[in-house]
Amino acid sequence: MSLFRVWQLAQFELTRLFATKRGLLALSAFAMVWFMILNYLIAQAVPFISSPEFSEVAQELAGNIGLQKLVSWPQAELAVFWLIALYSFPGFCIFVCSDQTVGDRLRGTLRFISLRCTRDEILLGRFLGQLLIIAILISLTVLATFLVMIYRDMSLFGSGLALSLQLILQLVIVVMPFIALMSLLNLISSSSRLTVVLAILLFTLANALIGYLSYYLPIISGLLYAFPGVQLLDIAPQTSTSMVNWLLPIGQSAGLLALSAFTFRRRSL
Amino acid sequence: MNSLIQVNNLSKHFGDKYALNDVSFEVKQGQTVALVGPNGAGKTTLFSILCGYLRPSSGSVSIMGKPLGNPSLFGTLSALPQDATLDPRFSLQKQLSFYARLQGLSLANATNEASRVLELVGLADNHHAKISELSHGMKKRVCIAQALIGEPKIVLLDEATAGLDPLNAREIRHVIASLSEDITFILSSHDLAELEKLCDHVLYLNQGQLTTHDRDTSTGSSQYVTLTLIDSPRNAIEQLKQLNGVLHVSQSQNKEYIIEYQANFEQFDIHLLKYCHKLSWQYRQLVNGHTLENQLFQKD
Numbered sequence: 001m002s003l004f005r006v007w008q009l010a011q012f013e014l015t016r017l018f019a020t021k022r023g024l025l026a027l028s029a030f031a032m033v034w035f036m037i038l039n040y041l042i043a044q045a046v047p048f049i050s051s052p053e054f055s056e057v058a059q060e061l062a063g064n065i066g067l068q069k070l071v072s073w074p075q076a077e078l079a080v081f082w083l084i085a086l087y088s089f090p091g092f093c094i095f096v097c098s099d100q101t102v103g104d105r106l107r108g109t110l111r112f113i114s115l116r117c118t119r120d121e122i123l124l125g126r127f128l129g130q131l132l133i134i135a136i137l138i139s140l141t142v143l144a145t146f147l148v149m150i151y152r153d154m155s156l157f158g159s160g161l162a163l164s165l166q167l168i169l170q171l172v173i174v175v176m177p178f179i180a181l182m183s184l185l186n187l188i189s190s191s192s193r194l195t196v197v198l199a200i201l202l203f204t205l206a207n208a209l210i211g212y213l214s215y216y217l218p219i220i221s222g223l224l225y226a227f228p229g230v231q232l233l234d235i236a237p238q239t240s241t242s243m244v245n246w247l248l249p250i251g252q253s254a255g256l257l258a259l260s261a262f263t264f265r266r267r268s269l
Numbered sequence: 270m271n272s273l274i275q276v277n278n279l280s281k282h283f284g285d286k287y288a289l290n291d292v293s294f295e296v297k298q299g300q301t302v303a304l305v306g307p308n309g310a311g312k313t314t315l316f317s318i319l320c321g322y323l324r325p326s327s328g329s330v331s332i333m334g335k336p337l338g339n340p341s342l343f344g345t346l347s348a349l350p351q352d353a354t355l356d357p358r359f360s361l362q363k364q365l366s367f368y369a370r371l372q373g374l375s376l377a378n379a380t381n382e383a384s385r386v387l388e389l390v391g392l393a394d395n396h397h398a399k400i401s402e403l404s405h406g407m408k409k410r411v412c413i414a415q416a417l418i419g420e421p422k423i424v425l426l427d428e429a430t431a432g433l434d435p436l437n438a439r440e441i442r443h444v445i446a447s448l449s450e451d452i453t454f455i456l457s458s459h460d461l462a463e464l465e466k467l468c469d470h471v472l473y474l475n476q477g478q479l480t481t482h483d484r485d486t487s488t489g490s491s492q493y494v495t496l497t498l499i500d501s502p503r504n505a506i507e508q509l510k511q512l513n514g515v516l517h518v519s520q521s522q523n524k525e526y527i528i529e530y531q532a533n534f535e536q537f538d539i540h541l542l543k544y545c546h547k548l549s550w551q552y553r554q555l556v557n558g559h560t561l562e563n564q565l566f567q568k569d
Contacts, residue, residue, distance in 0.1 A: 108353025116371035269322040
């Protein structure tokens with residue numbers, strides 16, 4: 001495998017978002033949504049959490065749902081951001097990464113590319129490209145939240161910076177298996193829309209089916225660990241110190257990519 | 270001549286239907302090869318296997334001594350796949366440069382290479398155009414341009430001139446002819462006249478089975494010319510038989526005669542043309558050997 005070619009493929013993915021009209025339009029829409037989240041959710045929630053009148057109620061409420069540690073963060077903006085980002089970025093990935101190879105395959109563009117690099121390189125290059133895009137978007141939203149936070153309280157600059165970097169890393173690890181899953185679904189579907197539909201069915205019907213079957217045969221519940229995001233509830237409160245919660249998405253990503261490579265090598269272009 | 274492509278007992282089936290059935294052939298360096306056959310004969314399947322788009326059901330393919338998909342063939346084996354097109358979101362220059370980068374060229378060289386191949390196919394003014402802004406003929410030429418990036422040794426062109434107007438088709442033929450010294454082309458086309466001009470070796474596929482024909486093979490004690498006349502004179506066959514050196518004459522189609530003559534007869538073609546002049550026959554075409562059409566489809 002040539003890392004040079006993988007990097008070229010990944011770089012080209014970046015230009016899809018930052019150098020095409022459609023990509024810039026999507027980026028503008030993303031920026032507007034996050035402006036709304038920052039302005040109406042994060043900025044409004046922070047005074048509520050921090051105010052002495054409501055802090056006790058907020059602490060009690062958060063404690064009931066296991067988020068006591070988060071509410072106690074002095075960097076309240078980042079705490080609210082974490083909860084929103086943790087559940088919105090995986091869903092966002094399903095839509096943004098829905099066309100990794102399927103469009104090029106249908107158009108025949110993949111035939112030109114496959115004359116110049118291996119299918120494994122294409123798969124990994126596209127995955128890394130999408131991961132880079134999502135990592136950049138996560139970083140931009142964290143930066144925006146950080147700016148809102150230090151505008152409120154400049155003394156949080158140092159601790160907020162370290163926490164911001166930690167959240168970027170954690171969110172990137174969280175989204176990895178979602179992007180890898182979309183890599184796999186791209187290979188078995190016939191359009192990017194169908195890829196999204198398949199992902200939604202997988203997270204709803206398949207998830208429910210496993211839950212139902214595991215009632216009769218508990219061992220089946222182990223299959224849930226193959227689903228990206230299975231650990232989200234455990235990591236949301238930021239109280240878990242178990243490395244398993246961070247190794248699991250990395251393992252899932254590696255497994256899904258290996259399965260994708262196996263499928264891609266066998267399919268016709 | 271070195272063997273560039275070696276195909277042994279290649280078969281590909283889709284369900285019960287065999288698209289290719291025990292196909293074997295060899296392509297040598299410097300040959301320009303025509304791949305001919307009716308619709309559904311398996312031409313595109315064979316191209317797709319050679320390019321690595323399809324996996325064969327059985328048999329082996331070796332390209333320059335390497336198995337299919339070997340990374341050392343990147344940039345060496347190139348192709349114009351049928352019905353494939355570039356991404357409509359990016360300019361031609363950007364995509365061709367990207368392909369050149371994948372072939373290992375530096376950023377500056379990749380940009381120059383994209384310009385060179387666009388110029389080669391007559392699209393020098395369309396660097397910043399997107400594929401969706403081009404006509405069918407121009408799209409085809411762009412796809413041929415991508416096949417010429419770098420220094421390919423083998424280029425497979427599937428229906429390269431299909432759907433092109435005569436002028437564009439002529440330009441493409443000119444490009445192929447001018448590069449055929451350095452590149453081994455394998456062309457698939459239904460235009461036998463075009464293949465006749467460009468190719469010296471023919472692979473004929475029919476219902477998944479292959480026969481090969483060398484266009485310049487002249488063995489034994491006789492040779493052939495194919496004479497096409499403008500008019501259809503009476504007793505033409507009988508009169509041609511009376512010409513010195515002629516062994517046999519047959520009519521392949523209206524106004525077209527296949528003349529078998531003694532191989533040791535010097536300048537038979539000039540001798541024949543003088544004879545036509547003497548009989549006041551006007552000729553349209555004189556082909557050295559059989560026409561490709563007769564070679565493939567003549568039963569006797």
